[in-house]
Amino acid sequence: MTRAFLRRPAGIAGLAVLLAFAVLALASPLFIGPAQLDVTQVNGPQLAPPSAGYPLGTDQAGRSILLLTIWGSRESLTIGLISTVLTVLLGTAVGLLAGHYQGRLGKALMHVTDWFIALPSLPLAISLSAVLGQGAASITVAIAVTSWTATARLVRAQTLAVEARPFIERARALGAGNRQIMLRHVLPNVMPLILVSSTLTVASAILSEATLTFLGLGDPTSVTWGSMLQTAFFGGAVTAGAWWYLMPPGIAILLVVLGFTLTGRAVEHILNPRTVQHA
Template identity: 55%
Template sequence: MTAPSPRALAWRRRGAAFAGGWREFARHRSGLVGLAILLVIVVLALLAPVITDQDGLDVIKATGGPMESPSGEYPLGTDRLGRSVLLLTLWSARVSLSVGLVATLLSVAIGTIIGILAAHFGRWVSATLMRVTDFFLVLPSLVLAIALSTVLARGMGTIILAIGLTSWPAAARVVRAQTLTVEARPYIERSKALGGGHLHVITKHVLPAVMPLVFVNTTLAVGSAIVAESTLSFLGLGDPDPMRPSWGSMLRSAWLDSAALVGAWWYLLPPGIAIGIVVLAFTMCGRALETVLNPRLREG
């Protein structure tokens, strides 16, 4: 019988590790509930063009009356322009989730690169990068994001840049601490002694060791990014295109139309509840993953 190749053995070990991680994750009911909620919301957001008509977002083609209460035709009522609140909520999920995920990936990527470089090279490189990180930590990220969104042209790309470029310092400090721990292990010294360069050590040893932490940090940071996007949109700094609404812009419209004063609860509550549910679901998944990937938490 032919012995399996090293690549096959590596993939077999990865499959076994993934299966073990999934079994550990499945032990956390909160993580499973959060994952199920996220799957349902993502599927609804992806299927929005299939199960709904985007033309209903056009104020010219809206067929409902202003702020109609929930009915059979409009389960969540309508807004001031006669558009279905349910339709707005579904399509807003696409924008809010997309901005939250992409902005989080950008911020985590920046933080990971800076954290690894600061820990690996040390000395003046670490001092310089950490002083830059401390500068961004001292300044409120939301204020910086508002400033960037005000200077640049309004749109989804601007919000993603504003959130991604201002929320990376926390990830950088966490990754730097983990990288210092990994760099102190004996196999790193052996790799350097055998002629491994900086790129080899970082890509082959350090990065794989810190990726679980990065993945958990990404999961936990998506909720904060969605809240930041909603805040910027509520302040009027979001995408001005009415065909690309977000949960934050829905809240802004409800506030401008005095939905709370006239008792139009169906106009105000759906986007707020959607934001709360999604943030809670990401937090539950992130905490469960943190327990799975951190042996000390798992033992506790």
């Protein structure tokens, strides 16, 4: 799989972008201190354009946009990854059960899935975040609750395909129970599809986090890419022509989403034999 991945330049480029952001996010506490982010302690020029001292300019409080963008990657990526884990776990559980139990339980689960699909995801996420209160935890839950349906339908379809294969009938004939069939025989065959879906889900989750935080549902004391866009927009960056305040978090979101998308597509080409055959 590694050799096949290395033959796909787009996938390598996407993975390189993700690794770069991951390294910056993990290493940021080593070179960014609380005083550099505290509006009461910084003394830089306000809304200053890029310069030698401030490569990406400053915000209305005099803080470095470069340092804010790097620091914001920590929570933006964390929320995206955690919400994706919750989304995949919930969607996989529902999809497996709905695909294996095709009676009343399976139909009931798919009715619930279809009901969530029919609901507009953004208003539902906004409502959940408002009910749960401001903060990263509420945004994470809201994203997971509104994003699991695609994974559930995907896993259910793959589960039905796997259980139609002869080796499942042989497993049943040898006395394998429902739990053993789902976990030992079906789930391993569904995992490649889940892996590909997860990379695309992370990209969607990061966009959702930025949207909800921009709307004021995030933690007002934390720095994320969404909160940077919100502060820039409502702080007068647009009217002041401070493009250097708006572009860095927007470009960071774009690069990370593109990185996950390119990586996910490359993995999909490798793991899906039909895609590889026609690539």
